[in-house]
């Protein structure tokens with residue numbers, strides 16, 4: 001299926017997908033694919049999860065939308081649930097990861113102004129990815145998403161990821177910084193994991209300098225890394241947490257959560273969203289959270305992710321094009337020593353959906369519910385392709 005009626009933002013599409021169930025997808029020719037990507041970390045519960053389908057169908061028959069002029073029972077319930085899970089105290093709902101981060105950036109600016117900072121500045125990281133809106137692409141760390149969109153939004157300074165000393169040096173020369181926005185694991189940037197104590201050190205630095213610590217958990221959240229939120233592997237409670245992707249299992253929803261001073265800076269008129277927190281998306285998210293909690297899917301994500309990582313490590317011990325295999329839970333990167341974008345199509349031809357990010361990192365974001373057999377099939381399909389890979 002093709003059309004000329006879509007803007008060319010995604011280039012040529014590789015297949016036409018018409019159906020999904022669990023970890024499997026089908027194209028319009030009836031070909032079946034094992035999904036190692038989950039719609040880029042979205043369908044953590046797998047495709048067409050019956051509980052989410054039922055919750056969406058039921059809510060669609062009751063009330064889909066009514067605007068934020070009114071209390072929405074499912075929105076209130078979801079807000080309380082997310083606060084209980086995260087340790088945050090307040091939530092703003094939007095529809096995407098970028099919107100969740102926009103809310104966080106606006107919170108940082110309001111907070112900065114409250115502190116008397118005239119040009120509040122958010123410190124962001126090299127190779128970060130926070131979205132495609134103007135503010136979030138300005139916060140993102142690759143020229144790839146910024147090129148052509150200048151003038152960029154002002155009010156960001158950049159530091160290398162995983163380098164506390166560099167942040168301290170930048171801070172000593174910039175009194176406008178009022179917050180740090182950071183991914184606990186960089187996703188689009190290449191599945192980059194910081195040192196074990198990175199968030200603790202960052203939090204201590206933020207406390208010392210009265211900055212907000214804002215964790216972008218758009219990709220890492222909702223059970224993917226083995227805890228509901230990735231920062232929960234540490235002892236740190238951020239001031240602001242953003243999430244989206246896996247929260248609705250495919251139904252668009254984003255959330256910006258905050259605690260302490262950050263939770264109270266937004267006042268009536270400061271921010272809003274027509275669709276944010278609508279009954280339909282909140283019903284979906286509540287069903288997702290219930291499944292993650294009741295079926296302990298974070299624990300499953302840790303186990304199946306480890307199985308995939310160990311399996312790949314074992315299968316690729318003698319592959320001299322592999323630089324590193326790294327990850328946490330169901331967020332795995334295989335770094336090659338050369339660009340490898342064409343592996344996406346090769347894998348697809350072999351009935352497997354993967355992704356290549358940062359040019360040379362094969363990224364796997366399987367559903368948290370992936371079975372051991374499916375994980376083994378993923379390894380058995382992917383490892384020979386990597387082993388035989390020469391160049392793009």
Ligand SMILES: Cc1ncc(COP(=O)(O)O)c(C=O)c1O
Nearest residue numbers: 096097098129130131187218219
């Ligand atoms: C860490 C992170 N933040 C923000 C975003 C943007 O989310 P969305 O595409 O829903 O706007 C993404 C998307 O990949 C992401 O990985």
